[in-house]
Amino acid sequence: MKMLRRKKPCAAGKEGEGINDLASLPMYGVCRVTGVDECAVRPRLEGLGITEGAEIVALFSAPSGDPTAYSVRGAVVALRRSDAERIRVRGSAAWE
Amino acid sequence: MGIKPGQKRDKSPAFTAALVGNPNVGKSTVFNALTGLNRHTGNWTGKTVDHAVGYMRMGKKRAALVDLPGCYQLEPTSPEEVETRDVLMSPNIDCAVIVCDASQPERSLNIALQTLSVIKNAVVCFNLADEARKKGISIDTEAVSEALGVDVILSSAAKREGLKELKRAVFRAGERGRETPAERPEIRPMWAEAERIAEKTVTRDKDAFGARQLRLDRFLTGRFTGGAVMLLLLALVFFITMVGANKPSALLERGFDRLLDIIRGALAPAPDFVTGAFAEGGLKTLFKVISVMLPPMAIFFPLFTLLEDLGLLPRIAFNLDRPFMKCGGCGKMALTCCMGLGCNAAGVVGCRIIESPRERAIAILTNSLIPCNGRFPALTLLIGLFLAAGGGFVSSLTAALWLTAFILMSLAAVLGISKLLSRTVLKGKPSSFILELPPFRKPRVGEVIIRSLLDRTLFVLGRAAAAAFPAGVLIWVLLRTGAMGHIVAFLDPIGAVMGVDGVILTAFLLGLPANELILPLALMLYGGAGSVSAVLTANGWSAFTAFQVLVLMLFHSPCMTTLLTVRKETGSIRMTLAAFLLPSALGVTLCIAANAVRQLILLI
Numbered sequence: 001m002k003m004l005r006r007k008k009p010c011a012a013g014k015e016g017e018g019i020n021d022l023a024s025l026p027m028y029g030v031c032r033v034t035g036v037d038e039c040a041v042r043p044r045l046e047g048l049g050i051t052e053g054a055e056i057v058a059l060f061s062a063p064s065g066d067p068t069a070y071s072v073r074g075a076v077v078a079l080r081r082s083d084a085e086r087i088r089v090r091g092s093a094a095w096e
Numbered sequence: 097m098g099i100k101p102g103q104k105r106d107k108s109p110a111f112t113a114a115l116v117g118n119p120n121v122g123k124s125t126v127f128n129a130l131t132g133l134n135r136h137t138g139n140w141t142g143k144t145v146d147h148a149v150g151y152m153r154m155g156k157k158r159a160a161l162v163d164l165p166g167c168y169q170l171e172p173t174s175p176e177e178v179e180t181r182d183v184l185m186s187p188n189i190d191c192a193v194i195v196c197d198a199s200q201p202e203r204s205l206n207i208a209l210q211t212l213s214v215i216k217n218a219v220v221c222f223n224l225a226d227e228a229r230k231k232g233i234s235i236d237t238e239a240v241s242e243a244l245g246v247d248v249i250l251s252s253a254a255k256r257e258g259l260k261e262l263k264r265a266v267f268r269a270g271e272r273g274r275e276t277p278a279e280r281p282e283i284r285p286m287w288a289e290a291e292r293i294a295e296k297t298v299t300r301d302k303d304a305f306g307a308r309q310l311r312l313d314r315f316l317t318g319r320f321t322g323g324a325v326m327l328l329l330l331a332l333v334f335f336i337t338m339v340g341a342n343k344p345s346a347l348l349e350r351g352f353d354r355l356l357d358i359i360r361g362a363l364a365p366a367p368d369f370v371t372g373a374f375a376e377g378g379l380k381t382l383f384k385v386i387s388v389m390l391p392p393m394a395i396f397f398p399l400f401t402l403l404e405d406l407g408l409l410p411r412i413a414f415n416l417d418r419p420f421m422k423c424g425g426c427g428k429m430a431l432t433c434c435m436g437l438g439c440n441a442a443g444v445v446g447c448r449i450i451e452s453p454r455e456r457a458i459a460i461l462t463n464s465l466i467p468c469n470g471r472f473p474a475l476t477l478l479i480g481l482f483l484a485a486g487g488g489f490v491s492s493l494t495a496a497l498w499l500t501a502f503i504l505m506s507l508a509a510v511l512g513i514s515k516l517l518s519r520t521v522l523k524g525k526p527s528s529f530i531l532e533l534p535p536f537r538k539p540r541v542g543e544v545i546i547r548s549l550l551d552r553t554l555f556v557l558g559r560a561a562a563a564a565f566p567a568g569v570l571i572w573v574l575l576r577t578g579a580m581g582h583i584v585a586f587l588d589p590i591g592a593v594m595g596v597d598g599v600i601l602t603a604f605l606l607g608l609p610a611n612e613l614i615l616p617l618a619l620m621l622y623g624g625a626g627s628v629s630a631v632l633t634a635n636g637w638s639a640f641t642a643f644q645v646l647v648l649m650l651f652h653s654p655c656m657t658t659l660l661t662v663r664k665e666t667g668s669i670r671m672t673l674a675a676f677l678l679p680s681a682l683g684v685t686l687c688i689a690a691n692a693v694r695q696l697i698l699l700i
Contacts, residue, residue: 041528047168047177048530049203051287060314063322064418067427069313069533074200074231076313076533078414080421083528 019091022070023084025058031089032056039086049073050087109151109160111270112188116180116211117195118203119166120534122223125253126195127163130263154267162189170210170283174451181283184214191269192218193262198228198235198250199535201298205290208244210283217272218246219265225252227535232301239297254540309535316411326412330503333399335496338476341391345477348390352383369576377572377620378565384616385564386557388628392473393553400438401548405539409434410531417529423511424518426450426529429459433510436466438552440654441661443468448665452527457671458514460662464654464679465509467502469556470611471649475499477615478649481629482642506650509682559657560612567606567613571620580621594684595644595691597636604648609656614649640694644687651683 025031033054036042049072050056059076061068067080079087117123127133131150148163164183165176172178184192192215196204201222208220222228222235241248247265251258315321356379363371403409409431417427428450436443443463450456467475476499484495518524574580580602588598599621607614619628622635632642653659653676663672 041530043171043173044168044528044530046285046287047171047173048532049206049287051285053291054287059310060317062317062415062418063319065319067414067417067529067531069317069414073202075203076535078410078417078427078529078531078533080417080529082526083530 019089021085022056022058022079022087022089023081025056025084025089025091027058027060029091030055030057031091033087034090035088037086037088041083041086045083045087048075048077050077056087056089109158111190111273112160112162113152113191113193113266113270114162114164114183114189115193115195116164116184116207117166117223118168118197118200118207120532121166121195121197121204122253123166123195124163126193126221126223126251126259126262127161129253129256129259130266131161152263152266154263157267159267159270161193167207169207169285170214171285175448181214184211187274189215190217190274191215191266191272193266194218194220195223196220198222198225199231199233201233201235201294202287202290205240205244205293206286209286209289212244212246213283213286215274216245217269217274219262219269220244220246220248221258221262222248222250223253225250225257226255227537234299234301236297236299240293243293243297312536313411313533316408317415322415326415327500329403329408331496331500333396333403334476334499334503335492336399337392337396337472338480338495338499339492340395341473341476342480344391344394345387348387349383352387356380356383372576373569373572377570378568381568381571381613381616381620382561382564384619385560385612388477388616389470389473389560389612390553390557392476393469393556394549396469396472397438397548397552398545401544401552402539402541404434405537405544407534407536410533413531414533417531419511420514421526421529423515424455424522424524424526425458425462425511425514426452426455426527427531428529429455429462429510429514432459432463433466433507436463436468438469439556440464440466440468440658444658444661444665452524454518454522454524455527457666458517458522460666460671461517461675461678462510462513464658464675465513465651465682466506467650468611468655468658469552470560470655471614473612474615474649475502475646477628478642478646481632482637482639483646502646502650505647509651513678513682556612560610563609564613564616567609567617568620571606571617575621575623584621593691594648594687595694596641596648596687599635600645600648604652607655608653611649611655644690647686647690648683651679651686653680 019025019029019031022031033050033052033056035052036045036050054073057071059069059071067078068084069076069078070084115123115127127148127150130152133148133150150161150163152159152161162183164180167174167177167180170177170181170184172181183189192211194208194211196207198204204222212218220240222237228235235250237248237250247269249258249262249265251262253259316325356375359379360371360375363375412434413427413430416430420427420429431449432443432446435446440463443466444460447456447459447463450459476495479495479498479502480491483498484491571580574583584598584602586598587601591597591601600618603614603618603621606617619631622631624631624634626634654662659672659676662675663669666672
């Protein structure tokens with residue numbers, strides 16, 4: 001929760017190692033999808049382009065810290081934390 | 097208007113084309129531009145829940161165009177996607193027009209490739225070319241056309257660019273007739289192929305998201321600014337409505353009074369019963385409904401449509417997802433509530449965007465707790481007369497704040513009842529919330545005003561007026577025969593417990609066909625001449641009475657149309673009954689409680 005509430009960009013890279021699901025991606029952090037857990041929402045996530053190899057940036061979150069809006073293939077998509085946790089990612093450089 | 101697979105349509109058009117594509121890429125705008133029809137478009141996903149059929153013309157040729165709801169993919173995960181796939185696979189569709197977003201090439205190519213695996217005869221239309229240009233994205237349409245094997249058109253339907261080319265291409269494709277792939281299509285995500293094609297055909301000058309859009313989003317969803325900005329905007333809309341509606345309402349009333357005098361004069365030779373039922377009953381009620389309803393509606397609807405066009409609604413849903421989830425609903429309920437502000441029946445239909453059946457049921461049952469436009473004018477009028485009396489800037493501001501407070505009370509009721517339902521009869525776990533936040537778009541002001549006036553205001557007003565005349569005649573007859581006296585006398589003691597009177601309850605009962613009727617009917621029942629406030633005060637209204645009526649106005653049975661819609665959407669009599677009883681029980685309970693508290697205070 002604390003991670004999500006932080007609105008300052010982070011220097012990923014260093015923190016990049018700790019990121020393995022989308023929910024742990026800090027604000028402004030960039031990551032690449034490595035897979036989506038088998039679950040009910042998986043086909044819907046795939047339809048939005050959240051598939052292996054897609055680049056995702058965390059953009060902003062709601063006043064309560066959840067849901068969070070991500071940039072996915074040029075669109076902005078809001079996901080709840082519980083859904084974001086099902087998306088496996090690999091952290092990379094911070095977006096500027 | 098629905099067409100089912102296997103069902104043959106009107107034979108006269110040369111061919112039938114289906115419009116498919118991602119949500120919120122201007123499909124409805126393209127549809128309107130091609131067919132000359134006018135469907136309302138809004139800047140959010142799921143606006144088109146039903147599909148319409150329109151006709152295109154080119155020279156002497158005529159073709160049918162089916163507008164399908166937007167979907168992310170053809171691999172069906174939602175009712176819209178199942179429907180889209182079924183329609184596309186039906187032999188009645190000769191060609192597909194794939195409308196997609198030029199500013200999101202991969203996503204567009206994904207849906208295009210999926211569609212082409214079902215129906216080969218198609219035209220791909222990259223719409224929103226102007227948005228793509230602004231983002232620095234350019235697409236080599238010829239290369240895409242080569243890769244996909246169909247015509248590819250770049251268009252900007254809102255600015256009417258590329259539409260002629262699109263129409264020509266659609267007619268070319270349509271006249272070829274349906275071509276289906278040899279083997280049975282297997283629908284699967286095509287992101288890898290989409291990426292491969294995009295890599296060769298799309299060039300990007302700069303980063304894909306606009307810094308300005310992001311700043312605005314951060315402001316509208318900020319921890320401290322998010323809620324405040326939305327409340328302020330709501331209050332501002334109410335303020336403008338309040339300030340703007342007063343004078344035209346009074347003018348209309350005076351004009352109608354004079355008109356009624358003239359009609360009375362002309363009808364003088366006719367028998368008393370005819371003049372009475374026609375002029376004093378039907379016409380007078382009709383005129384009251386119009387003069388009370390029209391001005392606030394004509395101001396509120398366009399303003400609201402502007403905010404909708406801008407793309408604010410999905411942000412509200414985003415901000416409110418957490419509170420709604422805690423109460424057993426989801427953020428999309430914020431969208432259906434916003435639709436409910438316009439019309440509860442539309443709000444109930446809009447609940448289709450909520451995937452989980454449990455959450456959808458909650459959203460349907462609570463929708464009528466949000467005051468629709470039929471109730472708004474009565475709210476503004478009573479607040480203006482009793483809770484924020486006087487005139488000028490300060491009282492308008494107070495009135496706007498009161499109205500905002502009442503709307504917040506509505507929202508609290510929605511949340512509270514949702515929580516109650518999800519704890520008792522509609523138990524279950526929260527599902528997911530996946531919502532696309534569209535880019536902010538500059539609203540087309542002129543068009544919005546005209547559209548919302550014609551489509552929404554006149555529609556709602558027409559419905560109210562159609563019910564007003566017969567209701568007025570009925571009231572006059574009941575009054576004349578003395579039956580009304582008995583009804584009111586019967587309801588008076590019940591009213592007394594609730595802090596209102598029998599007339600008000602009778603008006604609520606008679607107003608079941610349309611909420612717009614309630615206040616005008618009450619005025620008719622009280623009778624007497626003079627201004628609204630004079631009539632009401634003469635009949636013992638105080639600020640407290642007005643407050644009670646306002647609470648009842650927020651929480652009472654939804655109108656007949658809404659109840660029928662609930663029946664249609666849920667297919668369940670029990671749900672319809674619940675939709676009727678829930679708000680009524682809440683309103684009556686609140687009124688009795690408030691009255692009891694007041695009596696207690698008066699005793700002390």
